[in-house]
Amino acid sequence: xxxxxxxxxxxxxxxxxxxxxxxxxxxxxxxxxxxxxxxxxxxxxxxxxxxxxxxxxxxxxxxxxxxxxxxxxxxxxxxxxxxxxxxxxxxxxxxxxxxxxxxxxxxxxxxxxxxxxxxxxxxxxxxxxxxxxxxxxxxxxxxxxxxxxxxxxxxxxxxxxxxxxxxxxxxxxxxxxxxxxxxxxxxxxxxxxxxxxxxxxxxxxxxxxxxxxxxxxxxxxxxxxxxxxxxxxxxxxxxxxxxxxxxxxxxxxxxxxxxxxxxxxxxxxxxxxxxxxxxxxxxxxxxxxxxxxxxxxxxxxxxxxxxxxxxxxxxxxxxxxxxxxxxxxxxxxxxxxxxxxxxxxxxxxxxxxxxxxxxxxxxxxxxxxxxxxxxxxxxxxxxxxxxxxxxxxxxxxxxxxxxxxxxxxxxxxxxxxxxxxxxxxxxxxxxxx
Numbered sequence: 001x002x003x004x005x006x007x008x009x010x011x012x013x014x015x016x017x018x019x020x021x022x023x024x025x026x027x028x029x030x031x032x033x034x035x036x037x038x039x040x041x042x043x044x045x046x047x048x049x050x051x052x053x054x055x056x057x058x059x060x061x062x063x064x065x066x067x068x069x070x071x072x073x074x075x076x077x078x079x080x081x082x083x084x085x086x087x088x089x090x091x092x093x094x095x096x097x098x099x100x101x102x103x104x105x106x107x108x109x110x111x112x113x114x115x116x117x118x119x120x121x122x123x124x125x126x127x128x129x130x131x132x133x134x135x136x137x138x139x140x141x142x143x144x145x146x147x148x149x150x151x152x153x154x155x156x157x158x159x160x161x162x163x164x165x166x167x168x169x170x171x172x173x174x175x176x177x178x179x180x181x182x183x184x185x186x187x188x189x190x191x192x193x194x195x196x197x198x199x200x201x202x203x204x205x206x207x208x209x210x211x212x213x214x215x216x217x218x219x220x221x222x223x224x225x226x227x228x229x230x231x232x233x234x235x236x237x238x239x240x241x242x243x244x245x246x247x248x249x250x251x252x253x254x255x256x257x258x259x260x261x262x263x264x265x266x267x268x269x270x271x272x273x274x275x276x277x278x279x280x281x282x283x284x285x286x287x288x289x290x291x292x293x294x295x296x297x298x299x300x301x302x303x304x305x306x307x308x309x310x311x312x313x314x315x316x317x318x319x320x321x322x323x324x325x326x327x328x329x330x331x332x333x334x335x336x337x338x339x340x341x342x343x344x345x346x347x348x349x350x351x352x353x354x355x356x357x358x359x360x361x362x363x364x365x366x367x368x369x370x371x372x373x374x375x376x377x378x379x380x381x382x383x384x385x386x387x388x389x390x391x392x393x394x395x396x397x398x399x400x401x402x403x404x405x406x407x408x409x410x411x412x413x414x415x416x417x418x419x420x421x422x423x424x425x426x427x428x429x430x431x432x433x
Contacts, residue, residue: 001065003030003219006314015066016121019114019220020130022213023200029314030219035265036061043267046230047238051084052077054234055227061266062223063117071120076227079112084228086235086378089354093367094241095381096232099357103172104384104405106225106256107143113224114214115147115154122153131433132156133199134214135192137252138165138304139383142172142409144214145180156214157430159183159192159419164299164306168387168406175412182414183429187421190297190308198423199430208431216255217311225259230268232378241376248274248366248379250359251283252305254312256380257331261319264330274370276362276379277335278302283310284333290324301338301391302358304382334366341365345395355400357385357392 003018004010007028013021018030042057049057056076063072082100089095101108122130132154134144141158148156158173162184174182185192196213199205216222229247236242247270249257257275264270277284278300286292294309320326336344344361348354356364363379371377385392386402393400402410419426 001062002033004033005029006031006318015063015219019118019121019218020210020212022211022218023197027197027201029217029311031315031318032062032219035262037265037267043269046234049234051227051231052080054230055080055224058227058230058263058266059224067117067120075113075116075120078116079109079224080227082108084231086232087354089348089352089364090368092371092376093364094236094376094378095354095356095360095364096228096378097381098228099381099384101143102405103139103142103146104387104403105139105143106228106380106382107139108147109227110216110221110224110255111140111143111147111214114218114220115144115151117220118154118212119151128210130154130210130212132212132214133159133196135159135189135196136165136173137161137189137306138169139387140215140304141165141182142169145173145176145182148214149176149180150178155179155181157181157183159185159195161188161192162186162418164188164303166303166388166391168389168410171409171412171414174414174416175409177415182416183419183426184416185419185421188297188299189306191421193311195421195423195426199426202427205427205430209433215311216253216258222255222259222312223262225256226263226266229260229263229270233268233270236376236378242269244271244375245269246272246274246367246371246375246377248276248363248377250302250305250362250380250382251275251277252280252307252310254283254310254316256382258312258315258319261316261330265319271375273331274363274366275331275333276366277333278305278341278362279335279337280306280308281335282308283313284335286313286324287328287331287333300358301341301388302362304359305362332370334362334370336362336365342395345392349396355385355392355396357381357383357388359383
């Protein structure tokens with residue numbers, strides 16, 4: 001399979017090149033030349049398959065031409081060493097719990113898959129060290145850092161906005177050491193993302209060190225996220241509730257929902273998608289107006305969605321051939337204030353006993369307000385509520401149990417490199433490595 005750039009100015013790339021480069025030379029995002037539909041028989045029997053079996057079939061459609069079957073199967077099965085159950089919240093709304101992996105966030109799936117695939121390519125070629133640059137607004141950093149921890153031939157630099165991630169999130173990537181370096185940027189997430197993109201485009205830096213990205217701009221990070229959409233459908237089909245399935249995705253950089261849209265193109269029977277935003281409502285406004293107007297991100301209690309210029313919007317546009325009408329036909333949008341998010345967490349907890357994190361709360365609220373008769377909704381519960389401990393405990397007025405995995409991270413000592421948001425400073429630092 002060849003991969004083209006959304007900007008159409010770069011040469012076609014192999015999967016190997018697309019994964020190792022991360023970003024195309026024309027600053028575009030890589031897209032597969034073809035999206036293969038899965039056969040009807042797969043969907044006929046899907047409810048009888050395990051998460052790993054489903055994921056392997058989907059992965060084979062994406063990567064089967066480029067990775068030997070036994071290697072790909074091992075990567076998939078090793079990645080998915082945990083479940084992603086669809087848990088009932090009400091009769092018509094289910095939570096797809098994506099927080100059962102090592103760092104208790106949905107990004108464990110994409111990050112673990114990418115770490116293993118990139119490791120395979122490096123071993124295959126006997127290449128020199130690859131340096132992974134990743135910007136995080138919260139959960140990406142911990143998932144990528146833990147996914148790549150100890151992987152030979154790879155060093156990870158995690159850039160995060162100072163004071164704008166939760167303490168638990170920060171501990172998950174600043175306490176690891178080994179081949180993981182945390183860089184604390186005096187700015188917002190968009191500044192971190194801009195530093196990463198500028199680094200990729202800098203010829204001197206790229207001559208000095210081999211760079212790639214583990215943000216959802218990398219095809220090996222975002223495509224595997226399609227796995228759990230198929231698994232959600234399988235679980236709802238088993239319950240006899242998948243005929244009019246609506247999936248709601250709390251959305252920030254839009255890699256997650258883009259993976260779901262790829263699933264739909266492969267034949268996944270989803271009636272429609274909802275992109276739930278916090279106050280960073282750039283995509284919501286695009287749906288209303290047809291005009292994409294990025295703007296500086298605003299800090300909210302759903303911090304992983306605090307993105308003012310979603311990278312993967314370029315992929316959504318490309319997928320739908322830039323048709324606003326076609327995008328609107330498949331995706332609707334919502335936007336919520338911190339006050340509305342708090343109210344949703346509290347009310348849902350009181351009425352159903354289910355504890356949402358601030359991101360999942362946006363997804364649940366969108367479904368509770370927007371489901372039509374006959375529809376059943378699944379929202380992506382993207383992280384464990386304990387990752388936002390102070391916020392969630394303050395909302396519900398009750399203690400939140402901290403899972404053992406998180407407690408272990410909290411014992412570590414923070415190690416980070418302070419950095420301004422100026423690219424010249426970041427470049428100088430990397431040239432010294």
